Amino acid sequence: MQKARGVGVIYLSLLLALILTVTPMPAMVQLFRPDWVLLVLLYWVLALPYRANIGMAFVLGFLVDVLVGTVLGVNALAFSVVTFVVASNYLKIRNFSILQQALLIGLLLAFYHLMIFWLSHFLTGVYFLPDYLWPVLTGTLAWPWIFWLLRRVRRQFKIS
Template sequence: MRPAQGLGYIYLSLLAALLLTIIPLPYQMTLFRPDWALLVIIYWTLALPRKVSIGTAFVVGFLTDILVGTVLGVNALAFSVVSFIVAANYLKIRNFSMLQQALLVAMFLALYQLLLFWLSHFLTGVNFRPGYLWPVLTGMLAWPWLFWLLRRYRRQLKIQ
């Protein structure tokens, strides 16, 4: 398999995550939607840090800004910060158990949500609501399943 083909499959999974980010849900469910794009970025940064890292995270974050309609650059910066931390510590994180990884992913998601709030607060004056942290819990619960699914995807398609 050529390296470019492997990147195509990675970008396809990121596109699927972006679609899951914007798929319409009932209003009550939108509060609980996990941050799919960030979860997929975290997985690929852990699995293949030389192919998917800060630059890819910035582009996917910028696309998320466009699709969701937030201030341009807010998601891009938050994705980049989380991706940097994951890329800097990927060897340690890989050795953690799935429970430890899920708790660490919850901390990354909480950092992401707090960065989003902080930037939005200074740019548009929004106020903090505890409901902002629901995606942290749902993302933590979705992580083992998403990890298993993307790992299987990566191994079956021999993405390296």
Template sequence: MDKSYRLYLVYASLIVALVLAVVPLHSIVKLFRPDWPLLVLLYWALALPKRVSIGTAFITGFVLDVLVGTVLGVNALAYSVIIYFCSSHHLKIRNFSVLQQSLVVALFLAFNHLLVFWLSHFLTDVTFNPAYLWPVLTGAFIWPWLFWLLRRIRRQFKIH
């Protein structure tokens, strides 16, 4: 498999994550939906920090803004900031165990949700609801399985 085609698998996983982010769900289940695009971006930023970085995060966030219908640029800015911190500390984070990474991912997810809320509150009239942070817990819970799945794909197709 050609090296450029392998990189398309990274983008395909981001597209799948974007689809999972907009799949219609029941309102109660929707409260607990993890932030799939950010989780996949975090994995690829840890595994391939030179290939998946701030630009990829910005484009993914912008596409999510368009798909979800939020103010354009809110998720793009939040994803860019999160991936910047993740990429700049990727060597430290990669040395953590998967459970320790789950805690770091939970902090990244919480920071993302609070940053999106703050920007949305500044630009529109959004009020804070504590249930807004449920995806942080579900994302941290899902991280080990997503990590193992994406690592298996990366190793099987020799993506580097």
């Protein structure tokens, strides 16, 4: 019962992140939207790497592709690669301070966005605009708050 509730809370947080990803926003604010799904997924990979893994990252990336309307598989591949990096180093990353984690998450978000651009350029011929990197800044700034909120949820529901 406890285990099922924990998995339900993880899936509910990821569903909320998916909803935040497709929530309509004004065009000016749209540029700054953090990558909610990736941030929440990275928290769960750091906190519970045996529950949130690369397979979950691939499925969530595919769902983001479908919901946002990008080429199928682009986000799935990028989510999987970034999740692999975090999952293979989760013990080291856990020991970082929250500021160090935010900086590392910022680097991973930059890597994610550059990978998305590279794949999109290869497949559809889009050109790079500096505006592509605004979510990196907002995601880096949002990480401490997401970390604090999800840690509180994890402790309140005793998810392990």
